């Protein structure tokens with residue numbers, strides 16, 4: 001049977017493959033989704049909206065009061081934006097595709113972080129473009145170096161994607177690093193696509209955004225998946241001060257899903273209005289888990305891990321002689337722990353494992369006991 005070269009060339013992500021193999025009793029550090037319910041007020045508002053007949057197509061860009069509320073939530077950085085700077089989408093995943101569709105021509109190159117969220121390179125390929133990976137190295141706190149970015153530029157480079165806080169590394173930028181990364185894009189007239197879906201899961205300082213920092217070719221993807229623990233609801237948005245970009249992206253959104261979900265947009269508005277501190281409450285718990293898992297991992301021989309300042313992942317270096325990350329992850333799975341091999345996030349992830357600390361502290365402790373035991377056996381310690 002004949003299928004497109006595109007379909008034939010795309011493989012399922014390594015994260016999903018491991019997830020499908022895990023037994024019921026495995027301690028799950030696999031998928032990146034909060035183990036919390038969405039705020040109660042949002043669930044009630046969702047039901048109410050459906051009962052009130054909010055079950056129709058909306059305008060392509062989405063519910064104006066929700067878009068206005070989102071724009072206002074960024075007024076501390078961009079005071080002049082309004083609802084015309086926001087387009088609702090059916091998730092960050094949907095937002096990413098809209099953006100690439102709007103800016104990538106066949107053979108255009110897009111600079112992407114590596115290790116990466118696995119959708120980035122595939123999305124660029126779907127749009128006919130060429131993903132060019134730049135390294136985010138462990139020894140540099142997973143923040144890219146400008147020289148590495150410059151080395152990968154060509155006359156076909158149209159955009160650079162930044163993702164802070166990062167999945168899978170938990171890496172984050174300081175304002176100074178952010179400014180240097182913006183300068184690089186400005187100097188080379190590149191679009192910045194900034195994936196800030198973890199902007200509300202930041203621990204020891206304020207979130208450092210790429211919007212409102214003096215460059216107008218910045219397009220942000222965001223999502224309520226992590227912010228309000230709504231991964232299964234599928235709702236997110238694109239925001240940019242650049243109205244021309246928003247016009248094209250909104251047009252793409254029409255052809256991808258026509259619009260977002262009607263009733264759900266009322267529910268998210270309710271969450272933003274009545275449960276605005278909910279993400280901070282979740283964040284407090286994530287911080288306690290981060291401290292626990294980092295302490296446990298760093299106490300194991302052959303394991304070194306950064307203490308991340310955002311998102312809910314750790315990406316330790318794990319050394320077992322003669323074994324790659326997939327083999328170590330498989331051995332851990334046999335020992336009752338699901339995590340992701342670093343290589344699932346690109347070649348630069350080799351030598352690492354990703355643990356999502358989206359389970360309770362007791363489960364983290366139980367899982368870490370198993371990791372310690374399996375690694376000691378593998379290393380012959």
Ligand SMILES: Cc1ncc(COP(=O)(O)O)c(C=O)c1O
Pocket residue numbers: 032091092093094117163166167195197222223224225231235236
């Ligand atoms: C870095 C990053 N960007 C985007 C997404 C997509 O989120 P969603 O499609 O659930 O909104 C995720 C989800 O894990 C992510 O980790």
